[in-house]
Amino acid sequence: MKPSNVFPKSSPAQFTAAFDRFCMDGPRSFREMDGALRAAGYVPVRRDRGRTDRLYVTDSKRPAVRLTSSTCAVVGTSRTGQTDAVRRYVRGSFPKAAEIAADRVGGDVEQAWLVGSDPQEIIGTGRFNDLEVGTRYALIRFRDGLYSTR
Known part of the structure; x- marks a missing residue:
């Protein structure tokens, strides 16, 4: 796999499409998500012992997908247009979304929207x-409990 494809410069359209496909509309168990990602050409990256997160990559310009029991993320190398595309995506997909302080979420979160209660x-x-x-x-x-371990 080309190193540049581990975290590729995905187009904004690829970025939000992958998020919709896997994080919003995808299966709700690790086992089913593993199957869906593999069927789409993704492969899991070997985890360090004791880590529970899972990272899937593909040898293309599609973004990586990272899963934990309470998160699903698409990850790529930063590029021009991503931030604006994501803002448009959130406004279009979640019209009732309320922007909240990023520090309420923690970590390296830059922007955050409450979309469900x-x-x-x-x-x-x-x-x-x-x-x-x-x-x-x-x-x-x-979302707490986003994925079951079955």
Whole structure:
């Protein structure tokens, strides 16, 4: 796999389409999501012992997909147009979304919107700097119990 494809410079359209497909409309168990991602050409990256998050990549310009029990994110190298495309995506997909303080979510979250309250559901963006791979941008869905372990 080309190193530049681990966290590629996905187009804004690829970025939001992958988020819709896997994070919003995808399966709700790790096992089913694993199957859906593999069927789409993604492969899991080996995890360090004790880590529960899962990262899937594909040898193309589609963004990586990262899963935890309470989050689903698409991740790619930062590029021009992503932030504006994500804002348009959130406004169009979640017309009742309320922007909230990013520090309410924590971590490296840059922007956040409350999109559901029972259970609480947040869509956020994050920007992560890494000296080896550069700046990465993520679109993240947060919700407790998002994925079952079955």
